[in-house]
Amino acid sequence: MNSKSFWGWSSTEALREGGESGGFVTSFLESIVGKYDNILAVRKTGTVFEGAVMSIDSKEDAIKTQGALHAVCMELSHYIKKGERTAIVLKPCDARAVIENMKRNHVERENVLLIGLNCGGTLPPVDTMRFIDNYFELAPEDIVKEEIAKGKIIFKTTSGKEFWKTIDEIEEEGFGRRENCRYCDVKIPSMCDIACGNWGTPAGKNITFVEVFTENGNNALEQAVREGFINVGEPSEKMIAVRSKINGIMKKMAGGWNKRIIGRLRNMPNEERLAYIKNVLSPCIACYACRKACPVCKCGDDCKCMQMDPDDSLPISIFHSIRLLHLTESCIGCGNCSDVCPVDIPLAHLHQLFARNYEKKTGYKPGMSIEDIPPLSRGDLPEGY
């Protein structure tokens, strides 16, 4: 189906006030309770920097997930179990991981409802806590709400005050969004059933811009409206254009970061690049956390990357080489591997270096559509590749 756009908001006043952008997502989740085996979202467990995955079994659970949590960068796609009807709230990178898992037959498309959230980037929690301490002398528990809007990161405190800095300023100082988020160019999760966000909503209006991409999403939305959980309205052409423009600006900024981070590696002479890769991989402690955290790596212990003879003098080099090769066609750039690496190897940059080069040459971008067949499976790689 052609995508449809709406403005949506909760029909419950308390959720309109307490939830993000009119509480649309919270009320949408309420509307599907009992209709899926599993409904997954992230909920706050302490401060706005702490969260955990939640399996929503009641409307009260749904309410616990309200509010933005940019600094709780969890990857939920691996909680989807094959054969279970699952609805899941996710960022574009998580959604791309789900699509990749569908291609590998770990998830059935007809069994999942993907509720996407537009994403301009997430924040590393510990660094962000350090940032608010350094710049605003605030403790994590002083913050009741955080928001990324109009190029700023805004923190609201228990006393009702707002503290903010522009994203550019923060990132120049070494804080701000996770590096992989900065160069990520998928801001609206068009591979989902619906995508929600505040781009394209009129100033001062507490509502959500919802884009519906599939019949499945459309049916769920219509049902939520019918049952009185949410209200929808038609967005103006002007605001649709505004949303598109914001998306364009975000992508342009991502392109700048891509040049700065990945481009730097790409532009190195071959020998220098190889030396760089060997050098950054050398501290590896063979914990395999990168593999564990990777949402598209699902081979289990049978994977080629793990089949190393302890006699081998270079087991770790082989491990990373195999992973670099495997992920060239499937890395969705979520950055989880870098996040969890105990020796801070910039693994996401390395994988994206290869994946983006591959994308440039083959036109294949992983995780965008279940219909896209990877070139290696199609067998039509460009000549000489």
Next chain:
Amino acid sequence: MRTYHPYLEVICLKVIDSHCPGCSILCGVHIIDDDEGIDIEFMKSCTINSGKLCKFGIDLPKFYSSPKQEPYVYGKKVSYDDAIAATADALKSWENTRGMSEGVILCTGDATCEELLVLGKLAKKADMVCATGLGKIVSTIGGTTLLRKSSNFNIIEYAKSIILVDIDPYYQYPLIARKLQIAKSNGAHIISIGTEKPHIDHIVDEVKLIHPSKMQKELESLCESVSSETLFITSLGIYSDLSTIAAINNNCTKQYSRIMYMKDFANTEGSLVLGIDTKNNSIEDIIEGMESGKITALFLIESPLYESYIDNERFRNACQNLQHLIILQSRATSVPNNAIMLPLPLFYERKGTLINVCGRFLSLKGDKEGVAGVSNDILEKLGAKKLSFETLTQEAVDRYSKWKSLIPERSTVEVPKSAVDSGPCHKYISNPFLVRGLPYTPCKRVGKGLYPKAKKKERYAVLQDIAENVVLSYEKDTRFRKVLDIYE
């Protein structure tokens, strides 16, 4: 009108905020417990580790999914209540022979502060000795000097000069490797002194390969070149060489340098803060006591020494001499025919408090009381008053606060002679797998002189940068007694 069901709370995905029990860093980790078993989720908001974990942390699902201990009485599987009744009977029998021999309650540190406090109270009530296996080191150096109060790893990140003594973060405490990288990028000069070149070449400026027998002398010779801006980092555990620890302590005392003692068990720090050791026994003292008949009763709590002690044959034989052997354990271990075995909840299932290597007070968010619960069941059987868990937590908080306000005193001590002679020696590199009796597969490594012979005997012997005459192991080697014969 929509209806809400405020009491409807079906949880099919249990997420527990926890800490990895692998070592005293106590990395934050979410434990996910659902129908399919146990898994982990990275806790990126934890300021200790930012969600990062080492190999042991990544393997926690396997660790926690291994068979749980079941109750046994003298080799026979029984109900939990029967095992509690048998324990109460054993304690009564012990009371009747009070004063004739010694009893020891040994917990190496994989227990919460509340559990450690209960053990202390149980030891007092039964007139037993409470031990952690570190007693000798504690009595020589002083318990409070073995602790840190900085609450974070800034001490490493901002150190100007770092000396790693007999420690390879790659295998032992991988999470500090990152802190050392940060220190290096901040301009620190890093020296490693030990039996092997640490696997973090990219950050170490100088490596000194030393046979363990020469460590003390090497450290003494360093004394003049260290300063108050030097940070020593070493490993402190039941297999540590007291002479090395004493020599480091003396250097630091003389030059006002700082020390960070990394520890092998989850809450060793807590046991030191709470002053659990009552007689300052080492494991060796305890085994000798059991062999000589001086010790006739042993409570072994979450200390898998029966499996993991390097010379476990000796430990098992010594246990056979005991009149009372009571083992409280969460993960299944072999069942001695003279023991009463009581199951404990897994580490993540427990509630309670912990203190990590930086002196940070942490909590476990499970719902089981562990040793405190089992102890209460025993006390109930004995007709004694139960202990309130909340009171134990309050006591832990009070004692932690008191410790926080103390200024540790450091003094030079007499350095005992190293227990290692200068010949071929077999050295264990303590790590979370080794101390818990789990398999760990890094190659066994040997020094140059022994390599040609080792190569013939063992497929995986690999020549690395190892001190002369040293064989290194990372997991328990059942051929401990024979291993040097192989190379000689």
